[in-house]
Amino acid sequence: MKPTTEQLLILADRAERGPLSAEEAAVLRAGIANLDAARRSAGGLQRALHDARAQLARIGQQAA
DSSP states (O other): OOOOHHHHHHHHHHHHHSOOOHHHHHHHHHHHHHHHHHHHHHHHHHHHHHHHHHHHHHHHHHHO
């Protein structure tokens, strides 16, 4: 299950009013895991782009 941002916000609002059910807590955990995975993959992509740009710059300097 991949909960939407709106669903996660609704669960957060519910948690303010009282305990979540086991099912609601599982949905919230899944959403947090999905957000973390997206953050990690985006960070990994940014790092790969940075490394590729640095490598291209070094190649450009060697060719000049």
